[in-house]
Amino acid sequence: MSTYKSNDYIVQSIEESLLPVGYEEIEKAARDILSPQAFSYISSGAGAEETARKNKDAFQKYSIVPKLLNDVSEVDTSISLFERNYPTPFILAPVGVLKLADDQGDLAVTRAASKYNIPFIQSTVSSFSIEEVGQSSGAPKWFQLYWTSLEDISFSFVKRAEKAGYEAIVVTIDTVTLGFREKDLSYGYSPLADGYGQGNFESDDVFLSTVEEVNNSAIVDGIIKNINYPALNWSHISKLKEKTSLPILLKGVLHPEDAQRAVNLGVDGLIVSNHGGRQLDGVISSIDALSEIAKVVNGKIPVLFDSGIRRGSDALKALALGADAVLIGRPYVYSLAINGEKGVSQFLANFLQDFSSSMMLSGVKNMKQLQQLKIICD
Numbered sequence: 001m002s003t004y005k006s007n008d009y010i011v012q013s014i015e016e017s018l019l020p021v022g023y024e025e026i027e028k029a030a031r032d033i034l035s036p037q038a039f040s041y042i043s044s045g046a047g048a049e050e051t052a053r054k055n056k057d058a059f060q061k062y063s064i065v066p067k068l069l070n071d072v073s074e075v076d077t078s079i080s081l082f083e084r085n086y087p088t089p090f091i092l093a094p095v096g097v098l099k100l101a102d103d104q105g106d107l108a109v110t111r112a113a114s115k116y117n118i119p120f121i122q123s124t125v126s127s128f129s130i131e132e133v134g135q136s137s138g139a140p141k142w143f144q145l146y147w148t149s150l151e152d153i154s155f156s157f158v159k160r161a162e163k164a165g166y167e168a169i170v171v172t173i174d175t176v177t178l179g180f181r182e183k184d185l186s187y188g189y190s191p192l193a194d195g196y197g198q199g200n201f202e203s204d205d206v207f208l209s210t211v212e213e214v215n216n217s218a219i220v221d222g223i224i225k226n227i228n229y230p231a232l233n234w235s236h237i238s239k240l241k242e243k244t245s246l247p248i249l250l251k252g253v254l255h256p257e258d259a260q261r262a263v264n265l266g267v268d269g270l271i272v273s274n275h276g277g278r279q280l281d282g283v284i285s286s287i288d289a290l291s292e293i294a295k296v297v298n299g300k301i302p303v304l305f306d307s308g309i310r311r312g313s314d315a316l317k318a319l320a321l322g323a324d325a326v327l328i329g330r331p332y333v334y335s336l337a338i339n340g341e342k343g344v345s346q347f348l349a350n351f352l353q354d355f356s357s358s359m360m361l362s363g364v365k366n367m368k369q370l371q372q373l374k375i376i377c378d
């Protein structure tokens with residue numbers, strides 16, 4: 001369903017109110033459920049968490065200027081991306097090690113996503129394999145690639161994703177090495193060591209042929225060695241283009257010149273993101289980076305956005321500032337921790353209600369009108 005009438009979802013929300021409604025309450029409930037280490041891994045940012053804070057604060061600088069009396073009795077939230085129609089402009093961001101939040105991890109998330117036909121981007125370091133996630137539900141699936149130091153492993157993942165029916169490859173470019181995450185370091189904690197991030201690796205023949213012994217610690221060491229790849233550069237993206245016919249998106253773009261170069265190279269889409277403040281601390285908030293990048297790209301390829309989306313009005317601002325679609329991250333991970341598949345499903349119902357109400361209250365009834373919505377910056 002892509003057209004909403006007033007309060008389509010709210011009835012469902014009240015009947016199934018197992019999940020807190022507001023983001024802060026959801027985060028608090030997840031904190032109460034998860035171990036301190038797990039909560040810290042999900043919630044924290046790198047360094048002094050300056051960027052993680054900026055992501056949140058920056059949204060408040062932007063104000064919506066509604067234009068009213070436009071008969072919004074029905075709003076159409078549908079979009080089209082890579083020649084496919086989607087009922088909403090939302091996508092679930094790639095999040096590794098989801099078993100940390102719930103035993104069913106990626107499987108629970110994709111089942112919830114399928115109810116709303118929302119694409120799920122599976123992480124390279126997912127808890128389940130491409131094949132398991134591929135078969136878990138009818139949700140559209142994209143694959144997020146951490147380039148590996150042994151290229152054959154990267155290409156093996158891409159081929160497996162193609163075979164399993166995935167519809168796009170998202171190359172994360174901001175994680176050539178892991179950010180300095182002070183809280184995780186203080187705890188001495190890595191969810192990889194708990195075995196939560198090896199779904200794709202333990203089922204990959206090319207990777208397994210590189211480890212001396214097939215046991216947990218060899219696999220974990222192998223993953224860490226492989227996903228740290230500081231040599232990543234534009235030539236790898238060109239090479240990937242030759243290897244797959246799937247659309248390729250770059251995730252983690254913040255500089256307009258990188259956006260321009262990606263367009264020139266024939267990349268199919270960009271994700272403006274600072275990885276939720278988890279990589280380089282001190283970088284620009286994603287929302288502050290968005291408009292300039294959208295301007296440079298000028299509609300040539302889709303510009304997606306993440307980092308800091310918590311509510312419908314945040315999504316509204318990002319879409320009005322030039323995003324073609326928006327990725328949701330931490331809110332669905334906390335909802336998963338609180339109530340598994342049902343938690344994610346409930347969160348999405350509330351989020352969609354919030355978003356469609358926000359459209360109505362802004363006086364816009366479709367994505368085209370949303371792109372024209374006036375936003376002022378303090």
Ligand SMILES: Cc1cc2nc3c(=O)[nH]c(=O)nc-3n(C[C@H](O)[C@H](O)[C@H](O)COP(=O)(O)O)c2cc1C
Binds near residue numbers: 096251309330
């Ligand atoms: C626990 C966690 C794990 C993540 N794992 C990945 C990952 O494997 N690959 C990736 O590209 N991004 C990963 N991200 C970043 C998200 O895709 C997204 O950019 C980020 O969550 C956006 O910030 P927000 O959640 O604050 O909105 C992860 C984020 C979190 C919170």
Ligand SMILES: CCCCCCC(=O)C(=O)O
Binds near residue numbers: 125190
């Ligand atoms: C400790 C393993 C890290 C894998 C990378 C997952 C990720 O992107 C993140 O932000 O965390």
